[in-house]
Amino acid sequence: MNRATNYVLGHTDLEIERLQIQAAAIADITRRLIGECDIQPGMRVLDIGCGAGDVSMLLAEAVGPSGLVVAIDREARAIETTRSRGVTAGHHNIEAVVATDAEIPNAQPFDAALGRYVLVHQRDPVAMIRRAATAVRSGGIVAFHEVAIHAYTSEALPRVALYDHVVSAARAALVATVPSPDVAGRLVACFAEAGLPSPHLICECVIGDSTSPLAQWWALTYRSMLPHIARLGLEPACVGDPETLVERLKAEVTALHTQMVSIPQICGWALRP
Numbered sequence: 001m002n003r004a005t006n007y008v009l010g011h012t013d014l015e016i017e018r019l020q021i022q023a024a025a026i027a028d029i030t031r032r033l034i035g036e037c038d039i040q041p042g043m044r045v046l047d048i049g050c051g052a053g054d055v056s057m058l059l060a061e062a063v064g065p066s067g068l069v070v071a072i073d074r075e076a077r078a079i080e081t082t083r084s085r086g087v088t089a090g091h092h093n094i095e096a097v098v099a100t101d102a103e104i105p106n107a108q109p110f111d112a113a114l115g116r117y118v119l120v121h122q123r124d125p126v127a128m129i130r131r132a133a134t135a136v137r138s139g140g141i142v143a144f145h146e147v148a149i150h151a152y153t154s155e156a157l158p159r160v161a162l163y164d165h166v167v168s169a170a171r172a173a174l175v176a177t178v179p180s181p182d183v184a185g186r187l188v189a190c191f192a193e194a195g196l197p198s199p200h201l202i203c204e205c206v207i208g209d210s211t212s213p214l215a216q217w218w219a220l221t222y223r224s225m226l227p228h229i230a231r232l233g234l235e236p237a238c239v240g241d242p243e244t245l246v247e248r249l250k251a252e253v254t255a256l257h258t259q260m261v262s263i264p265q266i267c268g269w270a271l272r273p
Helices: 013-036 054-063 076-088 125-134 161-177 187-193 214-231 242-255
Strands: 044-048 068-073 094-098 110-116 136-147 155-157 200-204 259-261 265-271
Touching (some): 013 054, 013 214, 110 125, 125 136, 161 214
Parallel strands (some): 110 136
């Protein structure tokens, strides 16, 4: 990520946990993106802004032992987590490096570059796409998975008041705080401005009941964003103790047999000319 852009959710233990719950919720969508991009065994792939390493591990599965995933993040904590989790999962084809997107290791061009929830945190997402493309060989793949927080919310039926309050506050704080909250709706324009062909696009939502990660994902997002929620005056008094929020929210969703639908996930990918 750009050095001038702060990751608004921080890098606490809570945020590392939240990233893993988020990854569990949206893994199948990212896995489909990887398949649509035709990332195959033996490829050399760049994971931009690797966070807790979940996308790195999905890519490692796709490229196999003969391939390589180079995972970059500017935060040493994220790189340590990616390395540790990769080894524990048996993925010895992940090379995790502390670097910004402006310091991409470039010993040789990559076959593909992929970022998940990266552009939303960029002040200049076009510049990020352009730098990703520069790291990829001609005919290689540039792909991003983003979330459409600018125009949509997450809904639950039957309604759970606590869920609605948590989602509303967390989403409003994210829209007010991240540099490019609408980038998921501008991928076509951003790719064009970066000098790439119009991207192939897919849009999916995650849907689930109380056994899905959705309620926990929102509860932890609320907790990670709480300093911003409070600063912006968005904190609902009725949410109560954040330390017990996960348990209380899951209990209410379970009791009402609630079905939850996530904010749409929009993925775009194109071949570098």
